[in-house]
Amino acid sequence: MDLFQWSLLLFSILVIGISLLYRWSTAFNFHCKMALFFGWCAFWTANMSIFLSPILRRNPDNMKLLRTFIWPLKRFYGIKIAVQGSENLNMKEPYVMVCNHQTYLDLLGMMEIIPDRCVPVAKRELLYLGLVGHACWLSGMIFIDRRKKDEAREILRQAAQTMWHENMRIWVYPEGTRNKGKTLLPFKRGAFHLAVQAQVPIIPVVISSYRDFYCSKEKRFTAGNLKIRILPKVDTKDLGPEDIPALTDSIHKRMQDTYKEICGGKDVKP
Numbered sequence: 001m002d003l004f005q006w007s008l009l010l011f012s013i014l015v016i017g018i019s020l021l022y023r024w025s026t027a028f029n030f031h032c033k034m035a036l037f038f039g040w041c042a043f044w045t046a047n048m049s050i051f052l053s054p055i056l057r058r059n060p061d062n063m064k065l066l067r068t069f070i071w072p073l074k075r076f077y078g079i080k081i082a083v084q085g086s087e088n089l090n091m092k093e094p095y096v097m098v099c100n101h102q103t104y105l106d107l108l109g110m111m112e113i114i115p116d117r118c119v120p121v122a123k124r125e126l127l128y129l130g131l132v133g134h135a136c137w138l139s140g141m142i143f144i145d146r147r148k149k150d151e152a153r154e155i156l157r158q159a160a161q162t163m164w165h166e167n168m169r170i171w172v173y174p175e176g177t178r179n180k181g182k183t184l185l186p187f188k189r190g191a192f193h194l195a196v197q198a199q200v201p202i203i204p205v206v207i208s209s210y211r212d213f214y215c216s217k218e219k220r221f222t223a224g225n226l227k228i229r230i231l232p233k234v235d236t237k238d239l240g241p242e243d244i245p246a247l248t249d250s251i252h253k254r255m256q257d258t259y260k261e262i263c264g265g266k267d268v269k270p
């Protein structure tokens with residue numbers, strides 16, 4: 001091989017090496033940040049469960065603790081969260097909040113705006129995460145088994161009865177699961193039945209796409225900006241079960257349009 005061929009070979013090795021290193025370091029960075037996320041949540045919930053359970057009773061007020069624990073995470077990650085429409089939460093009465101669900105990181109956005117005495121509806125599997133589950137239970141979260149649909153509806157019916165009595169707000173991810181698609185999934189009806197049964201307003205919340213700074217498939221997680229838009233309340237007064245399909249569809253459409261708007265006017269991949 002002459003000098004030119006040697007230098008070509010060396011150059012190719014360098015380019016491949018640097019791009020591999022970059023890929024590995026991006027993936028390494030991603031895994032470290034995700035480990036921090038789960039480790040952080042596990043650490044604080046375990047502390048809450050072990051040290052505070054003797055003095056705490058199951059109460060939605062304990063959500064304040066989870067909210068405080070989570071708060072520093074966005075700083076570590078360099079995620080700037082811009083909230084629009086927070087005035088729409090200035091209500092004393094109970095309400096149901098519905099929000100789109102993309103990744104576990106939605107917890108950061110949720111805890112940024114979740115009002116006092118508001119608890120999420122969560123999948124029952126969370127309860128089985130030991131001390132994490134216990135802390136969630138202590139915070140008054142509502143657990144449903146998504147496979148036992150009748151039981152889930154009954155749990156929500158009971159929640160509807162206690163919302164006024166206990167002055168509670170409830171946060172539901174109406175897509176029912178995390179969604180990495182370009183558009184919102186069709187909504188499950190539980191949140192809307194809940195609001196109609198309790199005769200409380202619904203407040204739609206939309207979180208913008210994470211794709212600029214986070215993608216689990218590409219193992220990419222950098223600093224970035226997130227927008228949260230809280231939409232005006234939708235009244236459910238005098239609505240009955242027959243109105244639920246139309247109510248669900250109209251809120252889905254508003255949230256879908258808002259998602260598109262806050263993601264820069266285009267369908268995007270989170």
Ligand SMILES: CCCCCCCCCCCCCC(=O)SCCNC(=O)CCNC(=O)[C@H](O)C(C)(C)COP(=O)(O)OP(=O)(O)OC[C@H]1O[C@@H](n2cnc3c(N)ncnc32)[C@H](O)[C@@H]1OP(=O)(O)O
Nearest residue numbers: 041044069122123149152153156173176188189190191193
């Ligand atoms: C440091 C800090 C750490 C913090 C760590 C932890 C933080 C943790 C945060 C946790 C975040 C965790 C986040 C998570 O875990 S998200 C996952 C859990 N959450 C959900 O799944 C909520 C969304 N799901 C629903 O709302 C479903 O509807 C349910 C599960 C209730 C039923 O499922 P199903 O598949 O059956 O629902 P369908 O909508 O297709 O409806 C089918 C039919 O049933 C009718 N129907 C529906 N509902 C009701 C009702 N209530 N009363 C009377 N009827 C009702 C409906 O009209 C329809 O009938 P028709 O209209 O076609 O005739």
Ligand SMILES: CCCCCCCC/C=C\CCCCCCCC(=O)OC[C@@H](O)COP(=O)(O)O
Nearest residue numbers: 034035038041042103104123129132176177178
């Ligand atoms: C480096 C990995 C280490 C893993 C250690 C696991 C220990 C668990 C520690 C902390 C748990 C934090 C709990 C975060 C819960 C976020 C709730 C959530 O967003 O659940 C997803 C659910 O809405 C929908 O579930 P699916 O999309 O149907 O599934």
